[in-house]
Amino acid sequence: MPLHLKRLLMLGVLIVLLFLLLKHLLTPVSFGQFGHYRGKAIDEIAAHQVKFVGNKACVSCHDTIVTMKNEGYHSDLSCEGCHGAAYLHVDHPKLEKLFKPDSREFCGKCHSINKARPEKAVTQQNIKDHHPEDKCIKCHNPHQP
Amino acid sequence: MTEKKTSLSRRNFFKNAGIAAGTLVAATTLPAFDAVLYAAVKRNPKGPWYGIAIDIEKCIGCGTCAKTCKIENDVPQEPFFFRSWVEQYTILKDGSIKVISPNGGIDGFTQSTSADDIEKTFFVPKMCNHCAKSPCVQVCPVGATFETEEGIVLIDEKYCIGCKYCVQACPYGCRYFHPDKHVVDKCTLCFHRVKKGLNPACMDNCPTKARISGDLNDPESAISKFIRTRNVYVLKPHLNTGSKLYYNALNQEVR
Amino acid sequence: MNPEFEHLYQALSKVDGFIYPNEIELSWSVLIVLYPFITGLVAGAFILASLERVFNVKSLKPTYVIALLTAFSFMLVATMPLVFHLGQPFRAWEIMITPHLTSAMAIFGFVYLWYLMVVLLLEIWFDYRVDLVIWSKTATGFKRIVYKALSLGSDDISPKSVKLDDKLGYIVTVIGIPSAFLLHGYVGFIFGSIKANPWWSTVMMPIIFLFSAMVSGIALVMVLFIVINYLRKQKIDMLCLDTIAKYLFYIIIIDFTMESLDQIHRFYEAEESFEIISLLISGHLNFTLLIMQIGVGMMLPLGTLGVLQFYKPAAHIRKAIYFVVGILVLIGIFFMRWNVVIGGQLFSKSFLGFTSFKLSLIGSEGFLMASIWLVVPFFILTFLLWLFPPWKKTPVDH
Numbered sequence: 001m002p003l004h005l006k007r008l009l010m011l012g013v014l015i016v017l018l019f020l021l022l023k024h025l026l027t028p029v030s031f032g033q034f035g036h037y038r039g040k041a042i043d044e045i046a047a048h049q050v051k052f053v054g055n056k057a058c059v060s061c062h063d064t065i066v067t068m069k070n071e072g073y074h075s076d077l078s079c080e081g082c083h084g085a086a087y088l089h090v091d092h093p094k095l096e097k098l099f100k101p102d103s104r105e106f107c108g109k110c111h112s113i114n115k116a117r118p119e120k121a122v123t124q125q126n127i128k129d130h131h132p133e134d135k136c137i138k139c140h141n142p143h144q145p
Numbered sequence: 146m147t148e149k150k151t152s153l154s155r156r157n158f159f160k161n162a163g164i165a166a167g168t169l170v171a172a173t174t175l176p177a178f179d180a181v182l183y184a185a186v187k188r189n190p191k192g193p194w195y196g197i198a199i200d201i202e203k204c205i206g207c208g209t210c211a212k213t214c215k216i217e218n219d220v221p222q223e224p225f226f227f228r229s230w231v232e233q234y235t236i237l238k239d240g241s242i243k244v245i246s247p248n249g250g251i252d253g254f255t256q257s258t259s260a261d262d263i264e265k266t267f268f269v270p271k272m273c274n275h276c277a278k279s280p281c282v283q284v285c286p287v288g289a290t291f292e293t294e295e296g297i298v299l300i301d302e303k304y305c306i307g308c309k310y311c312v313q314a315c316p317y318g319c320r321y322f323h324p325d326k327h328v329v330d331k332c333t334l335c336f337h338r339v340k341k342g343l344n345p346a347c348m349d350n351c352p353t354k355a356r357i358s359g360d361l362n363d364p365e366s367a368i369s370k371f372i373r374t375r376n377v378y379v380l381k382p383h384l385n386t387g388s389k390l391y392y393n394a395l396n397q398e399v400r
Numbered sequence: 401m402n403p404e405f406e407h408l409y410q411a412l413s414k415v416d417g418f419i420y421p422n423e424i425e426l427s428w429s430v431l432i433v434l435y436p437f438i439t440g441l442v443a444g445a446f447i448l449a450s451l452e453r454v455f456n457v458k459s460l461k462p463t464y465v466i467a468l469l470t471a472f473s474f475m476l477v478a479t480m481p482l483v484f485h486l487g488q489p490f491r492a493w494e495i496m497i498t499p500h501l502t503s504a505m506a507i508f509g510f511v512y513l514w515y516l517m518v519v520l521l522l523e524i525w526f527d528y529r530v531d532l533v534i535w536s537k538t539a540t541g542f543k544r545i546v547y548k549a550l551s552l553g554s555d556d557i558s559p560k561s562v563k564l565d566d567k568l569g570y571i572v573t574v575i576g577i578p579s580a581f582l583l584h585g586y587v588g589f590i591f592g593s594i595k596a597n598p599w600w601s602t603v604m605m606p607i608i609f610l611f612s613a614m615v616s617g618i619a620l621v622m623v624l625f626i627v628i629n630y631l632r633k634q635k636i637d638m639l640c641l642d643t644i645a646k647y648l649f650y651i652i653i654i655d656f657t658m659e660s661l662d663q664i665h666r667f668y669e670a671e672e673s674f675e676i677i678s679l680l681i682s683g684h685l686n687f688t689l690l691i692m693q694i695g696v697g698m699m700l701p702l703g704t705l706g707v708l709q710f711y712k713p714a715a716h717i718r719k720a721i722y723f724v725v726g727i728l729v730l731i732g733i734f735f736m737r738w739n740v741v742i743g744g745q746l747f748s749k750s751f752l753g754f755t756s757f758k759l760s761l762i763g764s765e766g767f768l769m770a771s772i773w774l775v776v777p778f779f780i781l782t783f784l785l786w787l788f789p790p791w792k793k794t795p796v797d798h
Contacts, residue, residue: 227421
């Protein structure tokens, strides 16, 4: 074999070896642990912060109001569905206040008349005509509607 | 006479052959085909196999699912990025179809069509289908998006190169490019909640409990019962994605 | 309003019908239009070169080296728009280190490297080796160092090893033809395999990409051949030019047939996506598809080249016509890539509406950036022609 072909072959082998070395060095350790992905990613995603803490957390301080809600039409509702995520509030109840929705539009998201809303699933009201000057919560207690 | 006899015996021959072939069906070498709806169930022999069910007859279009999802999962608030959203389909009396999803339904829906013109209208909540034969996982060039053993499709945001090939491959439009992280993002079925024994945020906060998720391997789970007792549908079944998002009372118009 | 999202709010106001809320911004922009365009030029130029070498079309000999160097120049740039469109360009190496074997895009990395390193580089090297050895003895300075390094320190130009080189070069070219087909067929497959998108998902896509690649590559070499001869004030070899034009004519016919077949099939079957796609063609793509791609880029060149097959005006007129036709074809194929890539993202996968696309001037996905990636290969080619002038090569008969 002529010299230039020998050297070419050597160069080719060198490139392949270099690639294999890089592949070995750069592949993340947990890659391929469960499949063609970084196994560690699963734990990283599982470690994300939970923000909606659930009604159980609310009961520990606001038991009367949660009980009241649970006895009415809104029994299926989660507190945070209206008031927002409480993960900061549970740690710093004085500093981090939750949202207290009181607008007609907010109630209307569920209760305004829309033919697409199944009638048996939710009570609907024409919010344009039904006491338009007042807030809904003036007459309806959202925790005992 | 002879001629008639032959034709009779030939007829008998075909008749017998037909009966023989009919009984043979039971002993066919063909493997049993998967039913489209159940193609994606019972795939993890060791543990749970997650699926989602949405009852359209219960959805009131309040958008709480979409709103809470954005907060729980740090999805940008702008109306271009959604892991979960709600659409309103309206079929008019003239046969035309109109679909809206203003801000993904987060601000609620207002009826813009006169009630007299409406033939039919309903809400369709959308989210990642966590397909068992995910087109998005198939096309990811580096293995940054993958399906866990529990059947949840996730994205490794430290490994995604942001080529957006998966966005193109998802038939349901469930993926978006995260403007701050510069990687693709999508619903994780609140993996971080599910792993802690909680429900996904959208399901916990749904006021009418229209959406459930759970273990398809367990025949007694709420979702297994739901699928068993209702006429459920998946989106775009002809694409054979093995979707695990089952809708009760889904209208054929929905895409 | 956050100014970062201003363009998205503008796009939102232009949404026509219903689209999924995540579909407002196009995931792939002009850089991904360039990628199949540039790769196509590579594959096409290479196939023209191999016509001379493997299929023994002697009259194409003057373009052989130019075609190879053109392919090489564009090949070096081909991945650049891809890497720069990534959200995380510094993670691009992952595609080589942990390639996901079911992904068409992952395999592309290897097809690309195979083609660049094993096919193009080797073929050019075998072709130039004798000259590298000779030039390394006469040249001085920078050129001398480059020639010396590239000849790998061997000055063996005995007839025996030259003959061996020629043989090996021939083998590489033979391997190169299916490789070029693979390279660009593969680019077509990246789009053609997306079942979610009916505008892309067709088995014809790799074939259409392949033939349109040949069309654009041949047109590019034809234009470059005219320009290089003009700049060097050389009398152009008209037989060669006529032959290139003839092949261009034939390949355009095949390409046109394939593309028409695909569209006719789509319209005749008129599946679920038919309505949205006919709206796409007649509306959003009417200029880029009907006028630029089909009219300017295909019918006009096809007609002109067709006439020239029977009626041959004077050489300088033919040259001018070939030049214009070449440019038109290149524009047409660019718009073909545009219509595939951009067109495929304009309509919603709900098949109920359209988003819009506006090419920005600046920015990493803007017009200027795209122009840079289109101009750079020509600078590389100029440099290569200066470093390895084909006209100073020792003549060899393959």
